[in-house]
Amino acid sequence: MARNPLKHHVAIVGVGSAGYGRDLERTALSLGLEAAVKAIDDAGIDRQEIDGICGTGMTPLAMGGAGFLSLQGALGIERCTWAKNGWLGSALVFAVEAVFAGLCDTALVVQSYLREPGMSRAAARDPFRRRAQAYADVGGDVGLGDMAKRWIHSGEPYAAIMRRYMHDFGVDNEAFGLMAVNNRSHALTNPDAVLRSPLTLDDYRASRLIWEPMVMADMDLPVDCAEAFVVTTAERARDLRGDPVYVHAMSLGGTRIGEYYENWAGWHDNAFTACLDGLRARSEIWTDDLDLFYPYDGYTIDAIAITEAAGFCELGGSRDLFRSSWDQRDQILRLNGRTLVTPNGGGLAMGRAGGSNLYADAVRQLRGDAGANQMAGADTAMVGIGSFFHDPAAMVLVSSRQV
Amino acid sequence: MRDGYSDAEGRGMTTPVPSNDDVFAHFHDVHVDRDNLEHYRALMTGRLVINRCDDCGHWIYPHRPLCPACLSWSVSPREVGGEGRVYMYTLLHQSRDPNKPLTEPMGLAAIELAEQAGLRYLSRVVGCAGEALFHGMPVRLTWTTEADGRRWPAFAPVGEG
Ligand SMILES: [Zn+2]
Numbered sequence: 001m002a003r004n005p006l007k008h009h010v011a012i013v014g015v016g017s018a019g020y021g022r023d024l025e026r027t028a029l030s031l032g033l034e035a036a037v038k039a040i041d042d043a044g045i046d047r048q049e050i051d052g053i054c055g056t057g058m059t060p061l062a063m064g065g066a067g068f069l070s071l072q073g074a075l076g077i078e079r080c081t082w083a084k085n086g087w088l089g090s091a092l093v094f095a096v097e098a099v100f101a102g103l104c105d106t107a108l109v110v111q112s113y114l115r116e117p118g119m120s121r122a123a124a125r126d127p128f129r130r131r132a133q134a135y136a137d138v139g140g141d142v143g144l145g146d147m148a149k150r151w152i153h154s155g156e157p158y159a160a161i162m163r164r165y166m167h168d169f170g171v172d173n174e175a176f177g178l179m180a181v182n183n184r185s186h187a188l189t190n191p192d193a194v195l196r197s198p199l200t201l202d203d204y205r206a207s208r209l210i211w212e213p214m215v216m217a218d219m220d221l222p223v224d225c226a227e228a229f230v231v232t233t234a235e236r237a238r239d240l241r242g243d244p245v246y247v248h249a250m251s252l253g254g255t256r257i258g259e260y261y262e263n264w265a266g267w268h269d270n271a272f273t274a275c276l277d278g279l280r281a282r283s284e285i286w287t288d289d290l291d292l293f294y295p296y297d298g299y300t301i302d303a304i305a306i307t308e309a310a311g312f313c314e315l316g317g318s319r320d321l322f323r324s325s326w327d328q329r330d331q332i333l334r335l336n337g338r339t340l341v342t343p344n345g346g347g348l349a350m351g352r353a354g355g356s357n358l359y360a361d362a363v364r365q366l367r368g369d370a371g372a373n374q375m376a377g378a379d380t381a382m383v384g385i386g387s388f389f390h391d392p393a394a395m396v397l398v399s400s401r402q403v
Numbered sequence: 404m405r406d407g408y409s410d411a412e413g414r415g416m417t418t419p420v421p422s423n424d425d426v427f428a429h430f431h432d433v434h435v436d437r438d439n440l441e442h443y444r445a446l447m448t449g450r451l452v453i454n455r456c457d458d459c460g461h462w463i464y465p466h467r468p469l470c471p472a473c474l475s476w477s478v479s480p481r482e483v484g485g486e487g488r489v490y491m492y493t494l495l496h497q498s499r500d501p502n503k504p505l506t507e508p509m510g511l512a513a514i515e516l517a518e519q520a521g522l523r524y525l526s527r528v529v530g531c532a533g534e535a536l537f538h539g540m541p542v543r544l545t546w547t548t549e550a551d552g553r554r555w556p557a558f559a560p561v562g563e564g
Contacts, residue, residue, distance in 0.1 A: 076471030135434035145432030159493035212494035262513030
């Protein structure tokens, strides 16, 4: 017998269709929105009840179509704790999984298809279809022609957000520098780390400007790498040879801002806060109980924002928190006097792995086999990964001693 | 048939409305679609237009056919006044194209348009040294001509545009 624990636990309560035609003269997004509005209406719910979205496509960064970012923005849905793209039969399955797992209560699934230019001669003559074919996917129109589209899935707005941070909270770049120094200090004793020369705050401040005020040392280090994970049930895990690490709680997150990052809505209302609030609503373990904290460091502004969204300090308080948490001897952070931050060096110093090396180190630490950087008796870890805009994820992991 | 638009200098003359083919040819490297077509058509005649909800008046950007405030489908492209303030910005020191390095840092800003809180248009800031930029700086729409001859919206400090 296969497991089927979700039996009778999930229902479909609304449907909507935008109609069918060989040439409806509309975008995939427009058709998807019509179906969505009708399904929401059919369900008889307020759209703000929706807290999970599965859009159309294979990747979160697919552009110019009916992906979850465009849908959430276009529908004005304020907050989600689950979002993903999918297609074929998988899309509905993803949503049922998410509702069953508790990552959201009400999921919207939108699947939108266009007659592609390769499907008929008439379609191939249609300049709208040709343009959509050329640009509607990963790496589509990123503003190489039109500057106004340059901040769609771009790093440059993170520099602008970093400047806003310094302006809004009246601080310089010290917190960003201390995060970079912390990660580099840990990397010194991680034999797998790529950057293993010491970094001081002065070194950080002398780092090359890329997108002012963001410097090279604010950015994770591009490398070739891979991480992998095996996940199974708790029951099966107990029969296996190794020491399991348990998922205590998790959340995703999203806001109505969509894919044009200049629409960033501030410190209270971004995907990090939606995600960490979602995790907090599900986790019995929080910052005071943590041995390890892994804030994603694609840019240092991400790590600062995740630290604050987790509530280690108030918004804008990272500089003071880091000053009072600084271990001068080891040149590292000890939040609340003890919580280590990214003890493998993370993306900034170990190398750019999309946050997967944060999950990997958390697992190794909680099993007690993290090598030279092992924290004695580590039992609890929080990992926060992602972007101000799209698919952030946060997870609390615990050692087997806690279960 | 669509009326001609007044030209950018407002001399009361009209320029012919570009056809769809004209828009596709002019913006050969842009994902022009049915939701943003009128925006690009207007750029060709020196006007910056953004969708606005006919029912609740909400300005809608990026270009979408549905009002996110009230879910109305009655949405029309409207010209904006061109006044705004710098909401956030960065100075680009590194070009995306390694074969075309920047000779000086380029100011790139999210301009919050006067029409509505949170309504922002990403644009170059011209006529202003990078170190003179600041959050909240009042700016006004102007136009720049790129090396390929195309004219694009840009914003300049008020009084210097
Ligand atoms: Zn409206």
